Amino acid sequence: MAHQRICVFAVILVWGCLASSSYHTSVAPPQDLQITDPGLLGSLDVEWKPPLNVQTFNECTVKYKFEYRNAGDRDWKVIFTRKLKFRVGFDLSRTAEAKVQTLLEGRCTDDVEVQSEWIHATFQVPLQGKLESEVKDFHCIYHDWEYLKCTWQPGLLAPRGVHYGLYYWYEGLDHAEQCDDYIQDHGINIGCMLQNLSQAEYKDLTICVNGSAAATLLRPLYVTVRLQNLAKPSPPEGLVVSVSGSEELRVTWSPPGGETPPQCLEYELQLAEDRGDAKAAWESVSTQMETAFTIPRANQSRVSCVRVRGRTNNFCADQGFWSEWTQECFSVSRKEDKQLFILVPVILSFSCSLIIFMLIGQCKKRSPAGKPLPSSVGC
The missing domain is CATH 2.60.40.10 (Immunoglobulins)
Structure with missing residues (x-):
């Protein structure tokens, strides 16, 4: 019984020594955190010095957790580093805030990360005027x-x-x-x-x-x-609308001029549909990176106009401005209009042939004396 008590006491003592050793391993925060303005319209220099007792931790890695923001921002921007100086951007119309702490980890802490207290600094440009x-x-x-x-x-x-x-x-x-x-x-x-x-x-x-x-x-x-x-790019160029062998409408265009990288563009294509007496309404049918689009045969008979515009896609930017729309437009007749278009020439052709036939017949007629008719007949 006494032997068991001794063993339990020894285990508790060893655990307590280890816990005490880990618990008492601490590190001081960095020193002299400063924010200075080099005159770069919001890019401020933030620097600090190592903690006083950093030389005593030869078997550990010393790093710093650096955070900064403008007053009023909800979130801090975080950087883990071994450096002692950074140049970061702030909005100078508001107070700049920064804080840094020491992080210690390695054999001297039994591979447990130990954190120091934070030190803070602020910077504010004197704001003149209302x-x-x-x-x-x-x-x-x-x-x-x-x-x-x-x-x-x-x-x-x-x-x-x-x-x-x-x-x-x-x-x-x-x-x-x-x-x-x-x-x-x-x-x-x-x-x-x-x-x-x-x-x-x-x-x-x-x-x-x-x-x-x-x-x-x-x-x-x-x-x-x-x-x-x-x-904001210029409008796409060279808009061409053609009819394929299967009577589908094929719309093609080229990227705009200027220095806009072609691979950074996306396009929006809109169609205007003729709805009888109602005013034609624009409808977006595609947003794509390609410079061609095919309108199915079932829909192309209702199309009265096509236009395209472009902007920077999300592979090259978080956002961007749409260009102006292309100015080119074209007309596509409805099916009944096509039938009327075909029928009208046939009627006109038949009428002209009938008139010509009648005139020729009159020209062949002669006067009772066998003389030609007067020239006023107009043959």
Whole structure:
């Protein structure tokens, strides 16, 4: 009995020592978390230093869990890393928030992950002017993957003589650059045309529109966009409608011009059906990546017009703008119209033959004296 008690006590002691050893293995959080602004319109540098006791964990791997977001966002963006510095994008119109903790795992923790406490940091650009002074109706379209056109309207509190400037930056530029091709209305900048942005595709493009006016502070606007999600192609080209041997309608077209990658396009095809006295209604019949479509024989007799438009497909972008519709149109007669079309020439041909026959008969008639009839007869 005493022997059993000793064994049980020994097992408890060993388990307690192991649990105590694992429980007391801890790691300090990182040090000196800082957020700084390098002047890149929302791309901020976040960096920290290793924890004080990191050198004591030679048999373990030290990593960091880094999370960041803008104030008001529900979710944090998470990065697991061994680095001590990151450049990440924020909306500078709201407070930037970041936090980081140390993760320790290996032989020194019996392969159990140990987490430190979090350390936090925030960053806020001093926002000048009232919110109503910020430009409104800001809108950008990436036309044909060739140029970006952004437009806006002056803020509600913007005074006369306001001067607006657009600045932009993306990874690869050494510093933020200013627009050099403004769109104006009565001498006020209300838009900008940006060329040669192919290097910014599939990257965060940060934009700032700020304004200045005498004795008035204006709120700047900060926006981060992805060019491929703003793309709008030109309408498809070369729309051709033909009838096949089986009397099916074959619709073909070509991708639009410009720099839009053909493999990044999808198309919507619509038909207008003639419904007698009712106004023809457009009906979408296909959304596809191919540039051809066949209308079955059973349906083609009701088609009065075809049109096609295109946009960037979901393999190349999260969203995009539809192009304008093609302008080409054609007419397809209904079956009864075809029968009438065939019948009318037959009637006309028969009538003309009868008239000609009668005229020839009159021409052969002679006067009683055997002389030809006067020329006024008209033969």
